[in-house]
Amino acid sequence: MRMAELSAATGVPVPTIKYYVREGLVPAGRPTGRNQADYDDGHVRRLKLVRSLSEYGGLSIAVMRDLMQRLDNPEEHDFDLLGAAQKTITEHREASPGTDRDQAEQELAELVARRGWRWEPHHPATRTAIGILASLHEVGRDDMVEVLDSYAAAAELIAETDIRLLGDDLTDRERAVEIVVIGTAVGDTLIAALRRIAQATLARRTYPAERAGQSR
Amino acid sequence: MRMAELSAATGVPVPTIKYYVREGLVPAGRPTGRNQADYDDGHVRRLKLVRSLSEYGGLSIAVMRDLMQRLDNPEEHDFDLLGAAQKTITEHREASPGTDRDQAEQELAELVARRGWRWEPHHPATRTAIGILASLHEVGRDDMVEVLDSYAAAAELIAETDIRLLGDDLTDRERAVEIVVIGTAVGDTLIAALRRIAQATLARRTYPAERAGQSR
DNA sequence: GGATAGTGGATAGTGCTACTTACTACTATC
DNA sequence: GATAGTAGTAAGTAGCACTATCCACTATCC
Known part of the structure; x- marks a missing residue:
């Protein structure tokens, strides 16, 4: 999946997706060339999550970055993770x-x-x-x-x-x-x-x- | 009561009070001279209300202005007022x-x-x-x-x-x-x-x- | 009675957030 | 081989909630 398709699947504009990737809310795509990368269902899912949290949860970019970095870090203990997420x-x-x-x-x-x-x-x-x-x-x-x-x-x-x-x-x-x-x-x-x-x-x-x- | 006292009574800085008055969230003081005005308990009360709504209610200045202007307008029917406030x-x-x-x-x-x-x-x-x-x-x-x-x-x-x-x-x-x-x-x-x-x-x-x- | 701190009122500036725009060098596709 | 699209980056923007600065003037303390 390329970026335009990711954008179409989620309704999030391409520049905004780039911004989210830059801010660490969404992982980068798997590179397939010098200026090409591949996105999958995980990206679609993550993007929808970010939009929901921002739109209806009122979470800021900074808070979500915190959350997503914890989520993407396998070092973190699962139950600490839940408590930390809640806090x-x-x-x-x-x-x-x-x-x-x-x-x-x-x-x-x-x-x-x-x-x-x-x-x-x-x-x-x-x-x-x-x-x-x-x-x-x-x-x-x-x-x-x-x-x-x-x-x-x-x-x-x-x-x-x-x-x-x-x-x-x-x-x-x-x-x-x-x-x-x-x-x-x-x-x-x-x-x-x-x-x-x-x-x-x-x-x-x-x-x-x-x-x-x-x-x- | 002068502005400094109003500020002391509520913990809201003087420039912020001026800003709120300008935005119509708090009524102006009763003028007692060319550059002097008098504030009373109503102002203290209103200011605390605005602070609570902003701090814990998360209401924006624009929404509060709407609300306060309705409140200060005696034309508005009481029960419409409540429904409108809620909306x-x-x-x-x-x-x-x-x-x-x-x-x-x-x-x-x-x-x-x-x-x-x-x-x-x-x-x-x-x-x-x-x-x-x-x-x-x-x-x-x-x-x-x-x-x-x-x-x-x-x-x-x-x-x-x-x-x-x-x-x-x-x-x-x-x-x-x-x-x-x-x-x-x-x-x-x-x-x-x-x-x-x-x-x-x-x-x-x-x-x-x-x-x-x-x-x- | 004179220095000083404070006043209401106005305009301009600040810091922050969440994007957007613009640009570059490159690539897939019709 | 023209055209539209791509990743990546830097700079710009719009909105919000104040905050700073200025002004002519006034209350108050010594």
Whole structure:
């Protein structure tokens, strides 16, 4: 397969493919001559993965490069790989200074204890959650912190599905990482979309007729 | 309150506040002289809202300007406002051409019917969900589409909490929009974070010891 | 009462990201 | 043998979210 065919098979413009190869997101083709190379289904697959992660997962080129280099490096242990993959796509944003993060941290720790989850204070997701809780207090939305348990129950339901999807077969590295990465990054967007659709329905049910939280 | 105090109260640098005022995200101060103006708690509050939405909600300046201008316009009907707010923060991304969107659309419509939700084919969240489903098929993750019902059940749980939070009192416009906007935008990130924390726990339970999907 | 730091308002510049364009020397194909 | 395409590389671009600099003016401290 030549580059034009690769481009046609994926819908990604040729210069963009060149850019991705340069950035290490997609492996180079197998050279067949001084200025000719051969691409295969693996390239098509990888390219579609990159597009999905970028379009629906919102991952940056730099994050994806990290991920793909880990994936292409056979030295990396499989289970570290999955954990690392999960952490890589969880960008940690520290709370703005001046915020009361201690109270938020304690609230989250208590929630984690109530649910019987593991408390991992340095996990980027933990740091993000703490930042959000602190931020919600700042903005005066303490009521949202109070219903945290409801959100946590839903999150656990989602996570159970995620783990079920991963299954037992972790022998295919590329496949396993794909499951984790797509499931997590694209899954976030999917869940957000489903949430909005459900919201629209429930809003109409709660505030019927012209009172509904819907235009028109 | 002068600009330096407003900056100190919110942690937002003075030039950034000026930029936000220029962009219409924050109303100008009440002028008290040729080059002096007065800011109050409303400005502090608005500034914190903007920061939260940007930092944790990932909203762009342009989207927030839209939102804030709606909020500051007394012509807008309250319930339209809420629906519009929800749609504004849901960026719709159309599927890349060449993808089989018809099949994905039908799958989603069936899911919506199974759950008794309203089918709103033009809602941006619907369009996004269709794009994701098509994309998942493209990447060969059909198994993820199969467990859609589990995700939808969790999404409904979240949406029920959202609506409960909104409550009955929709008289305070700014407050109601804040609830919807923060709840939705920041809530997405919060749920994503909780999901990852739950995943880490469940992964360890499913793949114990060194097999856990966690590095160290 | 005079130095100094700060003010609102405006324009221009910065750093970053994700591509695009343009170019070169070469090659497959009609 | 003309033409379109190829790999590889360097330079350019568009958009975003600020940030810096400037201006005439003003509040405040010593």
